[in-house]
Amino acid sequence: MGEHKRVRLGVVGLGAMGGRVFDIAVGHPDFGVVRAADVRRDAVDRVAAAHPSVVVSTDPADVVDAADVDAVYIATPPSFHADLAVAALSAGKAVFCEKPLAVSLSDGRRMSDAAASSGLATAVNFALSDRDVVLELERRLRAGEAGTVLGVDVRLQFPKWPRAFQADALWLDGREQGGFVREVFSHFAYLTDRLLGPLRAVDVSADFPSSGSETTARGLLRAGEVPVHFSGLSGVAGPEVYEWTLWGTEQSYRLRQWTHLEIFTNDTWTPYDPGLASGSDATRLTLFAQAVRTGSAPNLADFPVAYRVQEAVEAFHAVS
Template sequence: MGTEVLRVAAGHPEFTVVRVFDVDPAAEDRVRAAHPTVAFAREVADVVAAPDVDAVYFATPPAFHAEQVVAAITAGKAVFCEKPLAVDLADGRRMVDAAARHGVAAAVNFALSDRDGVLEVERRLPEVGEVRGVDIRLHFPRWPRQFQSHATWLARGEQGGFVREVLSHFVYLTDRLLGPLTPVDVGVDRPRDDPGASEVAARGFLRAGDVPVHVSAFSGIAAPELYEWVLWGSERSYLLRNWGDLLVSDGGEWTPVALSGPRGSEATRLSHFAAAIAGRHPRELADFPSALRVQEVVESFLA
Protein backbone atom coordinates (compact mmCIF):
# COMPACT_ATOMS: atom_id res chain seq x y z
CA MET A 1 0.00 0.00 0.00
CA GLY A 2 2.84 2.38 0.71
CA THR A 3 4.24 1.85 -2.77
CA GLU A 4 0.83 2.30 -4.38
CA VAL A 5 -0.11 5.45 -2.47
CA LEU A 6 3.35 6.91 -3.15
CA ARG A 7 2.77 6.34 -6.88
CA VAL A 8 -0.69 7.89 -6.77
CA ALA A 9 0.33 10.84 -4.58
CA ALA A 10 3.29 11.65 -6.83
CA GLY A 11 0.85 12.24 -9.70
CA HIS A 12 -1.96 13.82 -7.68
CA PRO A 13 -2.71 17.49 -8.48
CA GLU A 14 -3.26 18.42 -4.82
CA PHE A 15 -0.07 16.92 -3.39
CA THR A 16 3.68 17.12 -3.86
CA VAL A 17 5.70 14.26 -2.36
CA VAL A 18 8.83 15.69 -0.72
CA ARG A 19 9.98 13.09 1.83
CA VAL A 20 9.90 9.29 2.12
CA PHE A 21 10.93 7.11 5.05
CA ASP A 22 10.51 3.40 5.73
CA VAL A 23 11.46 1.27 8.71
CA ASP A 24 12.80 -1.28 6.20
CA PRO A 25 15.58 0.09 3.96
CA ALA A 26 14.76 -2.57 1.36
CA ALA A 27 11.35 -0.94 0.88
CA GLU A 28 13.05 2.35 0.02
CA ASP A 29 15.28 0.57 -2.49
CA ARG A 30 12.19 -0.78 -4.29
CA VAL A 31 10.79 2.71 -4.96
CA ARG A 32 13.85 4.98 -5.14
CA ALA A 33 14.41 4.59 -8.90
CA ALA A 34 10.79 5.44 -9.70
CA HIS A 35 10.88 8.67 -7.63
CA PRO A 36 14.30 10.26 -8.23
CA THR A 37 13.21 13.75 -7.10
CA VAL A 38 11.98 12.64 -3.68
CA ALA A 39 14.29 12.90 -0.67
CA PHE A 40 14.67 9.74 1.40
CA ALA A 41 14.88 10.50 5.11
CA ARG A 42 17.03 8.55 7.55
CA GLU A 43 14.54 8.83 10.44
CA VAL A 44 10.81 9.35 10.68
CA ALA A 45 11.61 12.46 12.76
CA ASP A 46 13.19 13.98 9.66
CA VAL A 47 9.80 13.73 7.96
CA VAL A 48 7.48 14.92 10.70
CA ALA A 49 9.69 17.88 11.63
CA ALA A 50 10.34 19.07 8.06
CA PRO A 51 8.95 22.59 7.47
CA ASP A 52 7.97 21.75 3.88
CA VAL A 53 5.76 18.85 5.01
CA ASP A 54 2.07 19.61 5.63
CA ALA A 55 0.75 16.04 5.83
CA VAL A 56 2.17 12.57 6.39
CA TYR A 57 0.87 9.25 5.05
CA PHE A 58 1.67 6.16 7.16
CA ALA A 59 1.84 2.66 5.69
CA THR A 60 4.28 1.14 8.15
CA PRO A 61 3.23 -2.09 9.92
CA PRO A 62 0.60 -1.20 12.54
CA ALA A 63 2.81 -1.73 15.59
CA PHE A 64 4.72 1.40 14.49
CA HIS A 65 1.65 3.59 13.96
CA ALA A 66 1.09 5.09 17.40
CA GLU A 67 4.56 6.47 18.05
CA GLN A 68 4.99 7.82 14.52
CA VAL A 69 1.47 9.18 14.09
CA VAL A 70 1.39 10.94 17.46
CA ALA A 71 4.77 12.54 16.66
CA ALA A 72 3.40 13.86 13.36
CA ILE A 73 0.18 15.14 14.94
CA THR A 74 2.12 16.84 17.75
CA ALA A 75 4.21 18.58 15.09
CA GLY A 76 0.99 19.94 13.58
CA LYS A 77 0.92 17.68 10.52
CA ALA A 78 -2.23 16.23 9.00
CA VAL A 79 -2.19 12.42 9.00
CA PHE A 80 -3.50 9.79 6.58
CA CYS A 81 -2.94 6.35 8.12
CA GLU A 82 -3.38 2.81 6.89
CA LYS A 83 -5.67 0.53 8.85
CA PRO A 84 -5.69 -0.95 11.38
CA LEU A 85 -5.30 2.21 13.42
CA ALA A 86 -3.06 0.29 15.84
CA VAL A 87 -2.71 -3.17 17.40
CA ASP A 88 -2.76 -2.16 21.06
CA LEU A 89 -6.04 -0.50 22.08
CA ALA A 90 -4.26 1.96 24.36
CA ASP A 91 -2.20 3.07 21.35
CA GLY A 92 -5.33 3.58 19.28
CA ARG A 93 -6.93 5.69 21.99
CA ARG A 94 -3.74 7.73 22.31
CA MET A 95 -3.84 8.45 18.57
CA VAL A 96 -7.49 9.53 18.71
CA ASP A 97 -6.81 11.77 21.73
CA ALA A 98 -3.80 13.38 20.04
CA ALA A 99 -5.76 14.19 16.88
CA ALA A 100 -8.60 15.72 18.89
CA ARG A 101 -6.25 17.70 21.11
CA HIS A 102 -4.22 19.21 18.26
CA GLY A 103 -7.13 19.68 15.87
CA VAL A 104 -5.36 18.38 12.76
CA ALA A 105 -6.96 16.45 9.92
CA ALA A 106 -6.60 12.74 10.73
CA ALA A 107 -8.02 10.01 8.48
CA VAL A 108 -7.67 6.27 7.90
CA ASN A 109 -7.48 4.58 4.50
CA PHE A 110 -10.46 2.22 4.51
CA ALA A 111 -10.95 1.12 0.91
CA LEU A 112 -14.74 1.02 1.22
CA SER A 113 -15.13 4.54 2.56
CA ASP A 114 -15.72 6.03 -0.89
CA ARG A 115 -16.39 2.93 -3.01
CA ASP A 116 -19.24 3.57 -5.46
CA GLY A 117 -21.15 0.45 -4.42
CA VAL A 118 -21.05 1.50 -0.77
CA LEU A 119 -22.28 5.01 -1.57
CA GLU A 120 -25.12 3.51 -3.62
CA VAL A 121 -26.22 1.23 -0.75
CA GLU A 122 -26.06 4.24 1.57
CA ARG A 123 -28.36 6.19 -0.78
CA ARG A 124 -30.77 3.25 -1.02
CA LEU A 125 -31.02 2.41 2.68
CA PRO A 126 -34.58 3.81 2.90
CA GLU A 127 -35.64 1.19 0.31
CA VAL A 128 -34.39 -1.76 2.39
CA GLY A 129 -37.33 -1.80 4.77
CA GLU A 130 -36.51 -3.34 8.14
CA VAL A 131 -32.86 -4.38 8.32
CA ARG A 132 -32.91 -8.05 9.36
CA GLY A 133 -29.18 -8.74 9.41
CA VAL A 134 -25.72 -8.60 7.86
CA ASP A 135 -23.48 -11.43 6.66
CA ILE A 136 -19.73 -11.04 6.07
CA ARG A 137 -17.98 -13.90 4.24
CA LEU A 138 -14.26 -14.00 3.40
CA HIS A 139 -12.23 -16.77 1.72
CA PHE A 140 -8.47 -16.74 1.13
CA PRO A 141 -6.78 -19.65 -0.69
CA ARG A 142 -3.53 -18.33 0.80
CA TRP A 143 -2.60 -15.77 3.43
CA PRO A 144 -0.84 -13.43 3.03
CA ARG A 145 -2.09 -12.93 -0.48
CA GLN A 146 0.41 -13.14 -3.34
CA PHE A 147 0.83 -9.38 -3.72
CA GLN A 148 1.65 -9.11 0.01
CA SER A 149 4.03 -12.05 0.22
CA HIS A 150 7.11 -9.89 0.92
CA ALA A 151 5.38 -8.41 4.02
CA THR A 152 6.18 -11.37 6.27
CA TRP A 153 4.68 -9.71 9.37
CA LEU A 154 1.21 -10.23 7.85
CA ALA A 155 1.57 -13.97 8.47
CA ARG A 156 2.15 -13.55 12.21
CA GLY A 157 -0.37 -13.02 14.96
CA GLU A 158 1.41 -10.12 16.66
CA GLN A 159 0.17 -7.55 14.13
CA GLY A 160 -0.90 -9.43 11.00
CA GLY A 161 -3.74 -11.67 9.89
CA PHE A 162 -6.81 -11.17 7.72
CA VAL A 163 -9.03 -10.07 10.63
CA ARG A 164 -6.98 -6.89 11.00
CA GLU A 165 -6.15 -6.46 7.34
CA VAL A 166 -9.42 -7.33 5.59
CA LEU A 167 -12.30 -7.95 8.00
CA SER A 168 -11.65 -4.46 9.38
CA HIS A 169 -12.88 -2.94 6.08
CA PHE A 170 -16.25 -4.67 6.43
CA VAL A 171 -16.53 -3.87 10.14
CA TYR A 172 -16.03 -0.22 9.14
CA LEU A 173 -18.72 -0.53 6.45
CA THR A 174 -21.25 -2.05 8.87
CA ASP A 175 -20.45 0.52 11.56
CA ARG A 176 -20.87 3.34 9.04
CA LEU A 177 -24.25 2.21 7.72
CA LEU A 178 -25.82 0.68 10.85
CA GLY A 179 -23.92 2.10 13.81
CA PRO A 180 -21.34 0.76 16.30
CA LEU A 181 -20.96 -3.00 16.63
CA THR A 182 -21.09 -4.95 19.88
CA PRO A 183 -19.33 -8.36 19.81
CA VAL A 184 -21.47 -11.12 21.34
CA ASP A 185 -19.55 -14.30 20.50
CA VAL A 186 -16.38 -13.92 18.42
CA GLY A 187 -13.09 -15.73 18.01
CA VAL A 188 -10.43 -17.17 15.72
CA ASP A 189 -8.59 -20.43 15.12
CA ARG A 190 -4.82 -20.53 14.57
CA PRO A 191 -2.70 -23.34 13.08
CA ARG A 192 -2.23 -26.14 15.60
CA ASP A 193 1.44 -26.50 14.67
CA ASP A 194 2.17 -22.75 14.91
CA PRO A 195 0.01 -20.93 17.47
CA GLY A 196 1.95 -17.71 16.88
CA ALA A 197 0.86 -17.57 13.26
CA SER A 198 -2.04 -15.47 12.02
CA GLU A 199 -5.52 -16.90 12.17
CA VAL A 200 -6.83 -19.51 9.69
CA ALA A 201 -10.50 -19.05 10.59
CA ALA A 202 -12.64 -16.38 12.17
CA ARG A 203 -16.26 -16.59 13.21
CA GLY A 204 -18.42 -14.09 14.94
CA PHE A 205 -21.85 -13.04 16.06
CA LEU A 206 -22.19 -9.32 16.73
CA ARG A 207 -24.97 -6.75 16.92
CA ALA A 208 -25.32 -3.30 15.41
CA GLY A 209 -28.02 -2.10 17.78
CA ASP A 210 -30.67 -4.80 17.38
CA VAL A 211 -29.36 -5.99 14.00
CA PRO A 212 -27.54 -9.35 14.04
CA VAL A 213 -24.21 -9.48 12.19
CA HIS A 214 -22.56 -12.79 11.28
CA VAL A 215 -18.92 -13.26 10.23
CA SER A 216 -17.48 -16.37 8.57
CA ALA A 217 -13.90 -16.24 7.26
CA PHE A 218 -11.24 -18.81 6.33
CA SER A 219 -7.72 -18.86 4.90
CA GLY A 220 -5.70 -21.68 3.40
CA ILE A 221 -8.74 -23.30 1.82
CA ALA A 222 -9.30 -24.91 -1.58
CA ALA A 223 -11.70 -22.26 -2.88
CA PRO A 224 -11.60 -19.05 -4.91
CA GLU A 225 -10.81 -15.81 -3.13
CA LEU A 226 -14.06 -14.22 -1.98
CA TYR A 227 -15.18 -11.00 -0.29
CA GLU A 228 -18.92 -10.69 0.41
CA TRP A 229 -20.95 -8.29 2.53
CA VAL A 230 -24.72 -8.82 2.53
CA LEU A 231 -27.35 -6.47 3.94
CA TRP A 232 -30.58 -8.39 4.47
CA GLY A 233 -33.73 -6.24 4.37
CA SER A 234 -37.44 -6.99 4.56
CA GLU A 235 -38.07 -5.22 1.22
CA ARG A 236 -34.70 -5.31 -0.53
CA SER A 237 -31.34 -6.90 0.16
CA TYR A 238 -27.94 -5.83 -1.17
CA LEU A 239 -24.82 -7.88 -1.85
CA LEU A 240 -21.41 -6.22 -2.21
CA ARG A 241 -19.05 -8.77 -3.72
CA ASN A 242 -15.29 -8.61 -4.27
CA TRP A 243 -15.01 -4.94 -3.30
CA GLY A 244 -16.92 -3.39 -6.18
CA ASP A 245 -19.76 -5.52 -7.56
CA LEU A 246 -23.17 -4.55 -6.16
CA LEU A 247 -26.25 -6.74 -6.55
CA VAL A 248 -29.84 -6.33 -5.33
CA SER A 249 -32.73 -8.69 -4.65
CA ASP A 250 -36.37 -7.94 -3.90
CA GLY A 251 -37.05 -11.61 -3.21
CA GLY A 252 -35.94 -13.02 -6.55
CA GLU A 253 -32.51 -13.62 -8.07
CA TRP A 254 -29.64 -11.27 -7.41
CA THR A 255 -29.41 -8.68 -10.18
CA PRO A 256 -26.50 -6.27 -10.83
CA VAL A 257 -26.87 -2.62 -9.87
CA ALA A 258 -25.56 -0.16 -12.47
CA LEU A 259 -23.11 2.23 -10.82
CA SER A 260 -22.06 5.65 -12.08
CA GLY A 261 -19.37 8.05 -11.01
CA PRO A 262 -15.85 7.26 -9.78
CA ARG A 263 -15.35 3.77 -8.37
CA GLY A 264 -13.36 5.03 -5.38
CA SER A 265 -9.60 4.59 -5.13
CA GLU A 266 -6.45 5.82 -3.44
CA ALA A 267 -6.63 8.84 -5.76
CA THR A 268 -10.17 9.80 -4.76
CA ARG A 269 -9.44 9.23 -1.07
CA LEU A 270 -6.39 11.49 -1.34
CA SER A 271 -8.71 14.13 -2.79
CA HIS A 272 -11.00 13.70 0.20
CA PHE A 273 -7.96 13.96 2.48
CA ALA A 274 -6.98 17.24 0.79
CA ALA A 275 -10.50 18.50 1.51
CA ALA A 276 -10.10 17.49 5.16
CA ILE A 277 -6.79 19.38 5.36
CA ALA A 278 -8.64 22.42 3.99
CA GLY A 279 -11.11 22.22 6.88
CA ARG A 280 -13.93 20.29 5.25
CA HIS A 281 -15.09 16.92 6.61
CA PRO A 282 -16.03 14.61 3.73
CA ARG A 283 -18.21 11.69 4.77
CA GLU A 284 -16.34 9.58 2.22
CA LEU A 285 -13.26 9.58 4.46
CA ALA A 286 -12.93 7.48 7.63
CA ASP A 287 -11.91 9.44 10.73
CA PHE A 288 -9.87 8.27 13.74
CA PRO A 289 -12.84 7.70 16.10
CA SER A 290 -14.53 5.34 13.62
CA ALA A 291 -11.21 3.54 13.07
CA LEU A 292 -10.86 3.10 16.83
CA ARG A 293 -14.31 1.51 17.01
CA VAL A 294 -13.22 -0.87 14.23
CA GLN A 295 -10.01 -1.66 16.09
CA GLU A 296 -11.94 -2.48 19.26
CA VAL A 297 -14.16 -4.95 17.37
CA VAL A 298 -11.23 -6.51 15.49
CA GLU A 299 -9.13 -7.00 18.60
CA SER A 300 -12.08 -8.65 20.35
CA PHE A 301 -11.85 -11.47 17.77
CA LEU A 302 -8.13 -11.90 18.52
CA ALA A 303 -8.19 -11.49 22.29
Protein backbone atom coordinates in the same frame (compact mmCIF):
# COMPACT_ATOMS: atom_id res chain seq x y z
CA MET B 1 -4.01 26.76 3.54
CA GLY B 2 -5.36 28.10 0.24
CA GLU B 3 -7.07 25.61 -2.01
CA HIS B 4 -4.70 26.49 -4.83
CA LYS B 5 -1.69 25.38 -2.81
CA ARG B 6 -0.56 21.77 -2.89
CA VAL B 7 -0.37 19.85 0.37
CA ARG B 8 3.25 19.01 1.08
CA LEU B 9 3.19 15.28 1.82
CA GLY B 10 5.65 13.04 3.59
CA VAL B 11 5.38 9.26 3.24
CA VAL B 12 6.49 6.77 5.90
CA GLY B 13 6.55 3.17 4.70
CA LEU B 14 7.26 2.18 1.08
CA GLY B 15 6.08 -1.43 0.96
CA ALA B 16 3.30 -2.84 -1.22
CA MET B 17 0.66 -0.35 -0.07
CA GLY B 18 2.91 2.58 0.76
CA GLY B 19 4.76 2.30 -2.52
CA ARG B 20 1.50 2.26 -4.46
CA VAL B 21 0.07 5.31 -2.71
CA PHE B 22 3.42 7.11 -3.02
CA ASP B 23 3.30 6.62 -6.79
CA ILE B 24 -0.29 7.92 -6.93
CA ALA B 25 0.50 10.92 -4.71
CA VAL B 26 3.48 11.93 -6.84
CA GLY B 27 1.14 12.47 -9.78
CA HIS B 28 -1.80 13.84 -7.77
CA PRO B 29 -2.75 17.49 -8.38
CA ASP B 30 -3.49 18.15 -4.70
CA PHE B 31 -0.11 16.99 -3.38
CA GLY B 32 3.57 17.65 -3.62
CA VAL B 33 5.48 14.68 -2.23
CA VAL B 34 8.52 16.19 -0.53
CA ARG B 35 9.85 13.44 1.75
CA ALA B 36 9.76 9.66 2.12
CA ALA B 37 11.17 7.19 4.63
CA ASP B 38 11.44 3.45 5.09
CA VAL B 39 13.69 1.44 7.38
CA ARG B 40 14.72 -0.67 4.39
CA ARG B 41 17.57 0.89 2.45
CA ASP B 42 16.58 -0.82 -0.81
CA ALA B 43 13.11 0.75 -0.72
CA VAL B 44 14.57 4.20 -0.08
CA ASP B 45 17.13 3.78 -2.86
CA ARG B 46 14.38 2.89 -5.36
CA VAL B 47 12.50 6.08 -4.56
CA ALA B 48 15.68 8.17 -4.68
CA ALA B 49 16.56 6.84 -8.12
CA ALA B 50 13.09 7.44 -9.57
CA HIS B 51 12.30 10.73 -7.79
CA PRO B 52 15.48 12.70 -7.07
CA SER B 53 13.53 15.75 -5.87
CA VAL B 54 12.08 13.77 -2.92
CA VAL B 55 14.22 13.83 0.24
CA VAL B 56 14.58 10.23 1.42
CA SER B 57 15.69 8.67 4.69
CA THR B 58 15.71 5.41 6.64
CA ASP B 59 14.59 7.36 9.73
CA PRO B 60 10.83 8.15 9.89
CA ALA B 61 11.58 11.12 12.16
CA ASP B 62 13.08 12.86 9.14
CA VAL B 63 9.55 12.95 7.71
CA VAL B 64 7.47 13.36 10.85
CA ASP B 65 9.53 16.24 12.26
CA ALA B 66 10.31 18.04 9.00
CA ALA B 67 9.26 21.68 8.77
CA ASP B 68 8.49 21.37 5.05
CA VAL B 69 5.77 18.70 5.54
CA ASP B 70 2.07 19.57 5.98
CA ALA B 71 0.73 16.02 6.17
CA VAL B 72 2.07 12.52 6.71
CA TYR B 73 0.88 9.31 5.10
CA ILE B 74 1.72 6.25 7.25
CA ALA B 75 1.97 2.80 5.65
CA THR B 76 4.13 0.91 8.14
CA PRO B 77 3.17 -2.30 9.94
CA PRO B 78 0.38 -1.34 12.38
CA SER B 79 2.37 -1.61 15.61
CA PHE B 80 4.26 1.53 14.53
CA HIS B 81 1.19 3.59 13.62
CA ALA B 82 0.52 5.11 17.03
CA ASP B 83 3.97 6.54 17.79
CA LEU B 84 4.31 7.95 14.29
CA ALA B 85 0.80 9.41 14.13
CA VAL B 86 0.92 10.97 17.60
CA ALA B 87 4.33 12.49 16.84
CA ALA B 88 3.10 13.88 13.53
CA LEU B 89 -0.03 15.39 15.08
CA SER B 90 2.06 16.87 17.89
CA ALA B 91 4.26 18.46 15.22
CA GLY B 92 1.21 20.07 13.59
CA LYS B 93 0.81 17.68 10.69
CA ALA B 94 -2.38 16.06 9.41
CA VAL B 95 -2.23 12.25 9.16
CA PHE B 96 -3.51 9.75 6.61
CA CYS B 97 -2.94 6.21 7.92
CA GLU B 98 -3.35 2.68 6.64
CA LYS B 99 -5.66 0.33 8.48
CA PRO B 100 -5.96 -1.16 10.97
CA LEU B 101 -5.62 1.97 13.07
CA ALA B 102 -3.42 0.10 15.54
CA VAL B 103 -3.04 -3.32 17.14
CA SER B 104 -3.41 -2.54 20.84
CA LEU B 105 -6.52 -0.68 21.94
CA SER B 106 -4.41 1.61 24.10
CA ASP B 107 -2.49 2.69 20.99
CA GLY B 108 -5.72 3.24 19.10
CA ARG B 109 -7.08 5.35 21.93
CA ARG B 110 -3.86 7.40 21.97
CA MET B 111 -4.28 8.09 18.27
CA SER B 112 -7.96 9.02 18.60
CA ASP B 113 -7.26 11.28 21.57
CA ALA B 114 -4.33 12.95 19.80
CA ALA B 115 -6.52 13.62 16.78
CA ALA B 116 -9.20 15.23 18.95
CA SER B 117 -6.66 17.33 20.87
CA SER B 118 -4.86 18.56 17.76
CA GLY B 119 -7.91 19.57 15.75
CA LEU B 120 -6.00 18.45 12.66
CA ALA B 121 -7.34 16.27 9.86
CA THR B 122 -6.95 12.52 10.30
CA ALA B 123 -8.07 9.70 8.03
CA VAL B 124 -7.72 5.96 7.66
CA ASN B 125 -7.58 4.36 4.22
CA PHE B 126 -10.57 2.03 4.26
CA ALA B 127 -11.02 0.83 0.68
CA LEU B 128 -14.83 1.01 0.83
CA SER B 129 -14.96 4.63 2.03
CA ASP B 130 -15.97 6.28 -1.24
CA ARG B 131 -16.87 3.41 -3.56
CA ASP B 132 -19.90 4.09 -5.73
CA VAL B 133 -21.57 0.90 -4.51
CA VAL B 134 -21.23 2.02 -0.89
CA LEU B 135 -22.74 5.41 -1.67
CA GLU B 136 -25.66 3.62 -3.35
CA LEU B 137 -26.13 1.34 -0.34
CA GLU B 138 -26.10 4.39 1.91
CA ARG B 139 -28.68 6.18 -0.25
CA ARG B 140 -31.06 3.20 -0.28
CA LEU B 141 -30.83 2.64 3.47
CA ARG B 142 -31.42 6.30 4.26
CA ALA B 143 -34.44 6.27 1.94
CA GLY B 144 -35.82 3.26 3.81
CA GLU B 145 -35.81 1.04 0.73
CA ALA B 146 -34.53 -1.98 2.68
CA GLY B 147 -37.47 -1.85 5.06
CA THR B 148 -36.50 -3.21 8.46
CA VAL B 149 -32.89 -4.43 8.57
CA LEU B 150 -32.91 -7.97 9.95
CA GLY B 151 -29.22 -8.86 9.83
CA VAL B 152 -25.84 -8.74 8.11
CA ASP B 153 -23.62 -11.64 7.01
CA VAL B 154 -19.91 -11.20 6.26
CA ARG B 155 -17.97 -14.03 4.61
CA LEU B 156 -14.25 -14.02 3.82
CA GLN B 157 -12.27 -16.88 2.32
CA PHE B 158 -8.59 -17.09 1.31
CA PRO B 159 -6.81 -19.98 -0.41
CA LYS B 160 -3.54 -18.44 0.74
CA TRP B 161 -2.69 -15.93 3.46
CA PRO B 162 -1.02 -13.51 3.10
CA ARG B 163 -2.24 -12.90 -0.43
CA ALA B 164 0.29 -12.95 -3.26
CA PHE B 165 0.63 -9.17 -3.57
CA GLN B 166 1.50 -8.95 0.14
CA ALA B 167 3.96 -11.84 0.25
CA ASP B 168 6.87 -9.60 1.27
CA ALA B 169 4.98 -8.22 4.28
CA LEU B 170 5.96 -11.02 6.65
CA TRP B 171 4.20 -9.40 9.62
CA LEU B 172 0.84 -10.15 7.97
CA ASP B 173 1.25 -13.83 8.81
CA GLY B 174 1.94 -13.21 12.47
CA ARG B 175 -0.53 -13.09 15.31
CA GLU B 176 1.09 -10.01 16.82
CA GLN B 177 0.11 -7.64 14.00
CA GLY B 178 -1.35 -9.61 11.11
CA GLY B 179 -4.19 -11.85 10.05
CA PHE B 180 -7.19 -11.42 7.80
CA VAL B 181 -9.45 -10.20 10.61
CA ARG B 182 -7.35 -7.07 11.04
CA GLU B 183 -6.34 -6.68 7.42
CA VAL B 184 -9.63 -7.43 5.63
CA PHE B 185 -12.55 -7.81 8.04
CA SER B 186 -11.78 -4.28 9.26
CA HIS B 187 -13.00 -2.93 5.90
CA PHE B 188 -16.37 -4.65 6.29
CA ALA B 189 -16.62 -3.75 9.97
CA TYR B 190 -16.15 -0.14 8.87
CA LEU B 191 -18.86 -0.53 6.22
CA THR B 192 -21.30 -1.96 8.78
CA ASP B 193 -20.45 0.73 11.34
CA ARG B 194 -21.00 3.42 8.72
CA LEU B 195 -24.36 2.12 7.53
CA LEU B 196 -25.85 0.74 10.76
CA GLY B 197 -23.86 2.15 13.67
CA PRO B 198 -21.04 1.03 15.99
CA LEU B 199 -20.42 -2.69 16.37
CA ARG B 200 -20.13 -4.54 19.63
CA ALA B 201 -18.86 -8.10 19.91
CA VAL B 202 -21.32 -10.57 21.44
CA ASP B 203 -19.72 -13.98 20.88
CA VAL B 204 -16.55 -14.08 18.74
CA SER B 205 -13.52 -16.35 18.44
CA ALA B 206 -10.60 -17.27 16.18
CA ASP B 207 -8.36 -20.31 15.77
CA PHE B 208 -4.60 -19.87 15.61
CA PRO B 209 -1.96 -22.42 14.57
CA SER B 210 1.17 -22.90 16.68
CA SER B 211 2.71 -20.02 14.74
CA GLY B 212 1.19 -17.51 12.36
CA SER B 213 -2.11 -15.67 12.05
CA GLU B 214 -5.63 -17.04 12.40
CA THR B 215 -6.89 -19.78 10.11
CA THR B 216 -10.56 -19.38 11.04
CA ALA B 217 -12.64 -16.68 12.67
CA ARG B 218 -16.32 -16.60 13.43
CA GLY B 219 -18.67 -14.61 15.53
CA LEU B 220 -21.80 -12.69 16.32
CA LEU B 221 -21.61 -8.94 16.67
CA ARG B 222 -24.40 -6.37 16.82
CA ALA B 223 -24.84 -2.93 15.29
CA GLY B 224 -27.45 -1.58 17.64
CA GLU B 225 -29.88 -4.49 17.73
CA VAL B 226 -29.02 -5.76 14.24
CA PRO B 227 -27.11 -9.09 14.36
CA VAL B 228 -23.92 -9.25 12.30
CA HIS B 229 -22.55 -12.74 11.60
CA PHE B 230 -18.96 -13.13 10.42
CA SER B 231 -17.18 -16.21 9.07
CA GLY B 232 -13.61 -16.23 7.76
CA LEU B 233 -11.24 -18.97 6.58
CA SER B 234 -7.69 -19.06 5.27
CA GLY B 235 -5.83 -21.94 3.63
CA VAL B 236 -9.07 -23.23 2.14
CA ALA B 237 -9.38 -25.27 -1.06
CA GLY B 238 -11.62 -22.79 -2.78
CA PRO B 239 -11.80 -19.35 -4.37
CA GLU B 240 -10.97 -16.05 -2.73
CA VAL B 241 -14.25 -14.62 -1.42
CA TYR B 242 -15.21 -11.18 -0.12
CA GLU B 243 -18.94 -11.00 0.58
CA TRP B 244 -21.09 -8.67 2.67
CA THR B 245 -24.86 -9.16 2.71
CA LEU B 246 -27.53 -7.02 4.37
CA TRP B 247 -30.94 -8.63 4.78
CA GLY B 248 -33.99 -6.35 4.84
CA THR B 249 -37.72 -6.95 4.83
CA GLU B 250 -38.23 -5.05 1.53
CA GLN B 251 -34.85 -5.27 -0.20
CA SER B 252 -31.59 -7.08 0.54
CA TYR B 253 -28.13 -6.12 -0.70
CA ARG B 254 -25.08 -8.24 -1.47
CA LEU B 255 -21.63 -6.75 -2.06
CA ARG B 256 -19.22 -9.22 -3.68
CA GLN B 257 -15.49 -8.92 -4.38
CA TRP B 258 -15.42 -5.27 -3.27
CA THR B 259 -17.17 -3.71 -6.27
CA HIS B 260 -20.15 -5.84 -7.34
CA LEU B 261 -23.45 -4.86 -5.74
CA GLU B 262 -26.59 -6.95 -6.16
CA ILE B 263 -30.08 -6.06 -4.98
CA PHE B 264 -32.65 -8.71 -4.07
CA THR B 265 -36.15 -7.66 -4.91
CA ASN B 266 -39.04 -9.35 -6.74
CA ASP B 267 -37.53 -12.77 -5.91
CA THR B 268 -34.22 -12.30 -7.71
CA TRP B 269 -30.75 -10.81 -7.31
CA THR B 270 -30.27 -7.94 -9.79
CA PRO B 271 -26.82 -6.43 -10.44
CA TYR B 272 -26.52 -2.71 -9.77
CA ASP B 273 -24.73 -0.91 -12.58
CA PRO B 274 -23.14 2.32 -11.28
CA GLY B 275 -21.99 3.39 -14.73
CA LEU B 276 -18.53 4.84 -14.30
CA ALA B 277 -16.92 3.18 -11.28
CA SER B 278 -15.59 5.45 -8.54
CA GLY B 279 -13.57 5.14 -5.38
CA SER B 280 -9.81 4.52 -5.26
CA ASP B 281 -6.66 5.45 -3.42
CA ALA B 282 -6.47 8.50 -5.69
CA THR B 283 -9.96 9.73 -4.81
CA ARG B 284 -9.35 9.12 -1.11
CA LEU B 285 -6.22 11.25 -1.39
CA THR B 286 -8.43 13.95 -2.91
CA LEU B 287 -10.76 13.69 0.07
CA PHE B 288 -7.83 13.82 2.47
CA ALA B 289 -6.53 17.00 0.82
CA GLN B 290 -10.00 18.48 1.29
CA ALA B 291 -9.92 17.50 4.96
CA VAL B 292 -6.48 19.10 5.41
CA ARG B 293 -7.75 22.35 3.92
CA THR B 294 -11.23 22.52 5.43
CA GLY B 295 -11.11 20.25 8.48
CA SER B 296 -13.52 17.65 7.17
CA ALA B 297 -14.35 15.55 4.13
CA PRO B 298 -17.33 13.33 3.30
CA ASN B 299 -16.88 9.59 2.93
CA LEU B 300 -13.57 9.40 4.77
CA ALA B 301 -13.10 7.69 8.13
CA ASP B 302 -11.28 9.70 10.78
CA PHE B 303 -9.34 8.27 13.74
CA PRO B 304 -12.33 8.08 16.16
CA VAL B 305 -14.33 6.07 13.61
CA ALA B 306 -11.34 3.81 12.95
CA TYR B 307 -10.95 3.28 16.69
CA ARG B 308 -14.54 1.98 16.92
CA VAL B 309 -13.73 -0.43 14.11
CA GLN B 310 -10.55 -1.50 15.88
CA GLU B 311 -12.51 -2.34 19.03
CA ALA B 312 -14.68 -4.76 17.05
CA VAL B 313 -11.68 -6.29 15.28
CA GLU B 314 -9.53 -6.76 18.36
CA ALA B 315 -12.36 -8.57 20.15
CA PHE B 316 -11.40 -11.65 18.09
CA HIS B 317 -7.90 -11.56 19.57
CA ALA B 318 -8.96 -10.76 23.12
CA VAL B 319 -10.91 -14.02 23.53
CA SER B 320 -8.73 -16.40 21.50
